Amino acid sequence: MMYLVFVRLECTRKQNFPKPSTLSRTSRDRRTPSSHPACDGQQMQVTIPQPRAVLIVTGAWHVPGHYQKLVAAIESRGIRTICETLPTNNNVVPPNTTLQDDVDFIRSIVAKETASGTHLTVLAHSWGGMISSSALADFAVPRGSTQGGVTDLIFMCAFVPREGESLYGVSGKQPPYLVDENNIMVCRDHLKRFYNDLEPEEAAWAESLRVAHGTVAQNTPLSMEKVAWRTIPLSYIFCENDEAVPLSLQKMMVGRVESDGISVKQYSLAASHSPFLSMPDKVADIVEEVINRVSE
Template sequence: MNDSTTVLFVPGAWHSPDCFDLVIQRLEAANYKTDKVHLPSVGPPKHYSNFDVDVAQIHSQIERAADAGQNVVVVVHSYGSLPSNEAIKGLDIKSRQKNGLPGGVTHLFFCCSFVIKEGDSLIGAFGGNDLPWFIVGDDKLEVAADKPEEIFYHDCDPAQIQSAIAALQPHSYQTFHSPCTYAAWKDVPSTYLYCIQDAAIPLAVQKMMVEGTGQGSGMRTETVDASHSPFFSKPDEVTAAIRRAAGENF
């Protein structure tokens, strides 16, 4: 039953989870419960030195849904996969069942996101170097995105681009250097949504990360002809892919 599944949305750097609203509306129309994580590292009053606050926020929202007996599908975008993998530790449905607890994470859905091994960070995944479009503050605490209309939203309509850029906030740069200690995709059934036109994480890099898992995790893949923000430009396709990840056949 769809109403026994909560789809939890974790945005990427700089973004509010409201960016997923077009997809959320479609899922709720199909009787799914949804929840959104506002990452503390996005637009904080004071920048954080690691991703621990993001991990704790995601963990608490997964746990709340699981304690209510929900099967939880965690949808992660871009940077959001790093703290999410960390946060899922101990909250997957098999681990919770072993401990006599209800609910738990049943699927992890990567939306043009990072598949990171234990010990790696986001910056480490790029060989330790900042990307050319990162605008990093002199104190190395804040990062902004240069030319977001080209990097994130180039296939979106002008009104979407304008509102999306207006909603961006500074991000705590040091979260990009936090090493992951747990790769949830090794234990949790996972889907990767390839975005063909992605200018932030090019398709070749997406494939390198997924294929670098050796597919030993049984990671499924879906493909959409979209930019780094398919939830704006292709919400129907993204919704359908998430519903398949949740176990629907249609």
């Protein structure tokens, strides 16, 4: 995305023109102020790139460290990337944060970027789809806008709620591998559910970074008037080998969006629930494609 500004150019450095006495009359007549564009005081049109960035909204239990391979892959393409820890992803027991804390946190980041004129592409993973859907509708900006805001959503094996739904309202029930222990949502068989396409050593490393996530957050229905994917173009990355959010559930959620008359650009990866670890470059390629499409 580009926008235009106008600058007034003035002569700021001494020019070594020959002295008038050494010039012929014809040469002196030909030398006018406009013969040096930096000295004519006229306005010139200059094109400056619209600031752009990617905001990664993480999944439950996960922290920015999990996404650093993906951050590096996106930034290697010249795209600034933001990834912060959600308030609900902490090790406080009993939990002291809610879904609304996550929503307010993401809104504060987006508001700051919007005020700076940044065009954001929001990449939401898993639980991040709940937060992004709830937080971002007010920040939608169309292609060609010179205002900051969110131009595009990319959901990566993420939940796609409608208005008034909780996470389990989307899926219809709490998965059997998730259990509530002292108001903390605990994932059993987590290596299989989250990291089944990683080498054992990397899977163990990823597991060592995981933090607690409260049950209340996942049981809380969204309370905003309109979910963001109704106002911001949505792309979806299907993860075919996901054992946490099965492919059938991913397709059901996208199907609901399209049944509401909204087109979804679809991509598919032969990945687990964690393509940001197993195939970060392929995810980054999709992100770059979406950004370039939005920027056309």
